[in-house]
Amino acid sequence: MSKPNTRTLVIKGGMIISGSSQRAADVAIVNGVITEVGPDLRGDDMLDASGCVVCSGFVDLHTHLREPGREDTETIETGSRAGALGGYTALVAMPNTDPAQDSVAVVEFVREQGRRAGLVDVVPSGCITIGRLGTALSPMAELAKAGVRLFTDDGNGVQDPVLMRRAMEYSRGLGVTMAQHCEVTSLTVGAAMNECCSSSDMGVPGWPALAEELMVSRDIELVRLTGAKVHFLHLSTARSVQLVRLAKADGLPVTAEVTPHHLSLTEEMLIGFDPVFKVNPPLRSMHDIRALKDGLRDGTIDAIATDHAPHARRDKELPLDQAPPGMLGLETALGVVLAELDMELHQIVALLSRNPAAIAGITKTHGCEIAPGSSANLCIFDPEINWQVDPGRLASKSINTPFVGRRLRGKVRHTVFRGDPVVIDGEAQR
Amino acid sequence: MVATSVEVMSASDVRRAITRIAHEIVERNNGVDKLVIVGLQRGGTWIADALASVISLIETSPSVPVGAIDVSMHRDDIAMRPIVVGAISSIPCDVSGSTVVLVDDVLFTGRTVRAAMEGINNYGRPRAVQLAVLVDRGHRELPIRPDYVGKNLPTQLSDEVIVSSDGVKVTSSNHQ
Amino acid sequence: MKHLRSIQELGPEGLERILKLTKHMAEINTRPVPKVPALRGRTVVSLFLEDSTRTRLSFETAARRLSADTLTFSVSTSSLNKGESLRDTVETISDMGVDAFVVRHKSAGVPWQMSAWTSASIVNAGDGAHQHPTQALVDCYTVREAFGRNRFDGLRLTIVGDIKHSRVARSNIEAFSMLGADITLVAPKTLLPHDIEHWPVTVNYRLDDVIEATDVLYMLRLQSERMSQGHVPTLREYGEQYGLTHARVKCLSPNSVVMHPGPMNRGVEMQIDPQDLTNSLIHRQVANGVAVRMAVLFDLLAGEQAPTQSSLASEVS
Numbered sequence: 001m002s003k004p005n006t007r008t009l010v011i012k013g014g015m016i017i018s019g020s021s022q023r024a025a026d027v028a029i030v031n032g033v034i035t036e037v038g039p040d041l042r043g044d045d046m047l048d049a050s051g052c053v054v055c056s057g058f059v060d061l062h063t064h065l066r067e068p069g070r071e072d073t074e075t076i077e078t079g080s081r082a083g084a085l086g087g088y089t090a091l092v093a094m095p096n097t098d099p100a101q102d103s104v105a106v107v108e109f110v111r112e113q114g115r116r117a118g119l120v121d122v123v124p125s126g127c128i129t130i131g132r133l134g135t136a137l138s139p140m141a142e143l144a145k146a147g148v149r150l151f152t153d154d155g156n157g158v159q160d161p162v163l164m165r166r167a168m169e170y171s172r173g174l175g176v177t178m179a180q181h182c183e184v185t186s187l188t189v190g191a192a193m194n195e196c197c198s199s200s201d202m203g204v205p206g207w208p209a210l211a212e213e214l215m216v217s218r219d220i221e222l223v224r225l226t227g228a229k230v231h232f233l234h235l236s237t238a239r240s241v242q243l244v245r246l247a248k249a250d251g252l253p254v255t256a257e258v259t260p261h262h263l264s265l266t267e268e269m270l271i272g273f274d275p276v277f278k279v280n281p282p283l284r285s286m287h288d289i290r291a292l293k294d295g296l297r298d299g300t301i302d303a304i305a306t307d308h309a310p311h312a313r314r315d316k317e318l319p320l321d322q323a324p325p326g327m328l329g330l331e332t333a334l335g336v337v338l339a340e341l342d343m344e345l346h347q348i349v350a351l352l353s354r355n356p357a358a359i360a361g362i363t364k365t366h367g368c369e370i371a372p373g374s375s376a377n378l379c380i381f382d383p384e385i386n387w388q389v390d391p392g393r394l395a396s397k398s399i400n401t402p403f404v405g406r407r408l409r410g411k412v413r414h415t416v417f418r419g420d421p422v423v424i425d426g427e428a429q430r
Numbered sequence: 431m432v433a434t435s436v437e438v439m440s441a442s443d444v445r446r447a448i449t450r451i452a453h454e455i456v457e458r459n460n461g462v463d464k465l466v467i468v469g470l471q472r473g474g475t476w477i478a479d480a481l482a483s484v485i486s487l488i489e490t491s492p493s494v495p496v497g498a499i500d501v502s503m504h505r506d507d508i509a510m511r512p513i514v515v516g517a518i519s520s521i522p523c524d525v526s527g528s529t530v531v532l533v534d535d536v537l538f539t540g541r542t543v544r545a546a547m548e549g550i551n552n553y554g555r556p557r558a559v560q561l562a563v564l565v566d567r568g569h570r571e572l573p574i575r576p577d578y579v580g581k582n583l584p585t586q587l588s589d590e591v592i593v594s595s596d597g598v599k600v601t602s603s604n605h606q
Numbered sequence: 607m608k609h610l611r612s613i614q615e616l617g618p619e620g621l622e623r624i625l626k627l628t629k630h631m632a633e634i635n636t637r638p639v640p641k642v643p644a645l646r647g648r649t650v651v652s653l654f655l656e657d658s659t660r661t662r663l664s665f666e667t668a669a670r671r672l673s674a675d676t677l678t679f680s681v682s683t684s685s686l687n688k689g690e691s692l693r694d695t696v697e698t699i700s701d702m703g704v705d706a707f708v709v710r711h712k713s714a715g716v717p718w719q720m721s722a723w724t725s726a727s728i729v730n731a732g733d734g735a736h737q738h739p740t741q742a743l744v745d746c747y748t749v750r751e752a753f754g755r756n757r758f759d760g761l762r763l764t765i766v767g768d769i770k771h772s773r774v775a776r777s778n779i780e781a782f783s784m785l786g787a788d789i790t791l792v793a794p795k796t797l798l799p800h801d802i803e804h805w806p807v808t809v810n811y812r813l814d815d816v817i818e819a820t821d822v823l824y825m826l827r828l829q830s831e832r833m834s835q836g837h838v839p840t841l842r843e844y845g846e847q848y849g850l851t852h853a854r855v856k857c858l859s860p861n862s863v864v865m866h867p868g869p870m871n872r873g874v875e876m877q878i879d880p881q882d883l884t885n886s887l888i889h890r891q892v893a894n895g896v897a898v899r900m901a902v903l904f905d906l907l908a909g910e911q912a913p914t915q916s917s918l919a920s921e922v923s
Contacts, residue, residue, distance in 0.1 A: 515630055
């Protein structure tokens with residue numbers, strides 16, 4: 001992957017967004033590091049960024065790469081490619097693989113596969129419990145030593161409050177963060193969508209908002225008790241946002257993320273019984289969407305994370321109650337976010353890049369300021385262009401995107417990973 | 431294109447034809463024993479009632495049962511055009527062993543009568559089936575022939591024949 | 607009308623049209639030879655992936671009386687057990703040349719998902735807890751027959767039981783309210799769906815409050831699993847509070863009727879033998895089943911609303 005490293009790459013004519021400032025300038029990169037930021041730079045290779053924003057590459061706190069175990073739906077390579085096309089230079093790989101990422105061997109395998117693909121930094125997360133079964137803690141210290149910073153049983157939430165308390169206490173000594181998929185499963189048995197008017201009409205068991213809020217509330221109190229750092233995955237309800245807001249006001253070390261689909265799609269999408277729209281937590285109401293957007297604006301929610309979840313076409317053609325939950329997200333994240341959020345670009349960049357980099361513990365190389373000396377992990381995107389997603393042309397191995405037919409705004413033109421342009425003019429280079 | 435309408439039977443002509451047919455039916459069948467009159471929905475039902483009424487004046491007893499049959503579900507062109515259902519059939523008695531006289535206003539291709547005969551088979555096995563029509567306008571497509579005819583009326587295929595108790599009119603469209 | 611999947615999709619005009627057609631079919635069923643060639647050459651496939659002998663036979667009889675050819679795939683015989691997907695099954699059967707599927711499945715929504723895999727008409731014979739439109743049509747027809755009226759304005763329908771899990775309830779609420787009935791639901795809160803403020807119904811948690819003021823008492827079956835799932839403390843308590851007991855039968859007004867979609871859980875919601883109920887319409891519900899289903903198949907495949915061969919040909923090309 002590394003080429004002879006004396007050539008200078010210049011990103012020309014873009015609008016640099018770095019921190020809260022923005023200026024028109026060129027960026028020069030040598031050997032994976034930014035060497036100069038200024039007007040009229042010269043170099044050996046050029047990327048045209050006219051009309052585009054130049055910012056630090058996006059960091060996804062929540063991607064399912066499906067390898068090992070379900071390579072039929074996605075591999076670390078295809079997922080990395082999808083990420084790069086979506087402007088991501090780092091992906092936190094969720095641990096619900098098979099075997100699960102609850103051992104150093106699996107974690108190192110995932111990291112190595114990511115290195116081999118060479119498109120993004122694949123940052124493996126570790127399980128909180130062995131096999132994500134919720135009964136015994138996984139070897140967190142060993143995993144932390146192997147570089148894991150974020151622990152989660154995602155796919156599941158840790159149901160037992162005692163076990164969660166232990167995990168939090170144990171994590172305090174390691175300087176790592178617990179990330180929780182908040183779902184009290186006894187309240188969501190058989191549920192395929194939000195519990196609401198539509199689910200009553202459709203005769204489909206629903207997921208009450210309470211199932212999420214109870215665990216958010218519980219974990220906030222456990223944080224208060226233990227002082228551990230907790231990150232809430234994919235918040236979806238108004239009350240969850242409010243709980244986190246109050247927790248932050250109390251100075252508790254909690255962070256939160258929201259997905260693009262929870263910012264744009266409502267429970268009515270399930271009325272046609274299409275399992276493409278089935279996801280955990282489920283799509284909710286306009287009221288929840290408004291509250292989530294408010295949470296992004298006032299800093300209650302720190303990051304946007306895709307929860308990119310590829311599924312085989314066969315599985316998404318099962319009846320609604322049997323189909324697995326989850327939607328693709330890497331290639332459409334920017335397009336959905338810019339279409340939905342009425343916020344300043346620098347705020348959006350913070351949500352997609354700087355803040356998640358901090359939560360993932362990779363700020364040395366990602367989410368950095370665009371300044372000489374910083375790692376050259378960059379995203380160059382056109383913020384104005386309107387487009388639609390074609391499932392047949394996605395880089396992901398799967399096609400379960402819920403955004404077909406929806407107008408998206410903003411598209412990645414180039415992505416630079418460690419100084420290497422891995423996406424040029426919307427095409428992956430490897 | 432000009433449409434011309436000609437009255438070929440007046441109200442009294444119709445009345446007399448029905449009376450004559452009623453007598454012919456009684457004569458041909460040697461009385462009214464085991465006779466059932468069945469009008470085809472919708473054009474034949476009033477004629478069936480009228481026939482039964484005249485017959486009851488000729489032979490006072492036993493009274494002749496009158497029924498009606500909706501042929502829409504027995505047509506042979508079902509795949510080609512949608513079925514519009516008529517009124518519901520009602521056959522008042524067991525037709526097995528009876529002589530059924532089917533009654534319709536106009537006999538044309540013969541397909542409606544064929545459908546009616548098939549429909550009657552649903553109700554039993556008549557000893558015989560006879561056909562009485564007020565007007566036979568020709569252009570048969572099936573080997574069906576009437577036993578009793580009010581009037582033989584040669585027509586063009588494109589003509590329209592309208593029958594009621596007020597008379598029979600033929601409307602032709604002549605191309606200029 | 608291409609499909610019959612829900613009462614709402616059928617609409618008030620469709621509802622009226624099917625109920626009218628049912629009268630024709632009922633007459634055909636009284637003939638010594640109850641068979642007409644209306645659907646000759648058409649193929650109707652029963653895809654019953656949830657067990658139900660009675661409804662399946664009702665549909666097959668209906669198809670045969672209209673001279674359609676029938677094929678049956680049921681849960682025990684189908685290759686779905688061997689790992690073939692539902693989509694594969696539907697597409698394979700469709701390739702054989704099928705005009706209509708009659709499908710019953712334990713998952714809601716399957717009749718809608720299937721439309722993506724076949725151009726045949728789809729009749730929903732029950733999808734999970736969602737809809738069972740032909741049952742509602744049978745029930746409306748039966749009530750029309752019993753009360754001698756086409757509109758149900760002022761008629762008080764009370765549905766008792768596990769509304770939450772009942773497709774029959776959902777379809778009947780839509781159908782009876784289209785015809786103007788006043789509908790009351792009686793059940794413990796655990797057996798009512800979560801959000802029904804927008805439903806055209808009144809809710810009461812006590813059957814004894816409403817039983818005297820009801821014209822049609824519609825009992826739903828309570829499955830014994832509801833106890834183990836915690837919806838009701840015991841079946842005995844449920845039967846005492848919500849069952850049709852001898853005492854409650856005495857409270858019914860003389861002109862009221864009792865209905866049940868079957869099968870019954872005797873001793874639970876029905877504590878009196880329906881044979882002993884003078885005002886039970888349960889037999890009529892069963893008897894009317896074939897005629898209603900004939901009307902549905904006829905309307906989809908041969909009636910005025912059905913696509914004809916020529917229009918189908920142009921659709922395909």
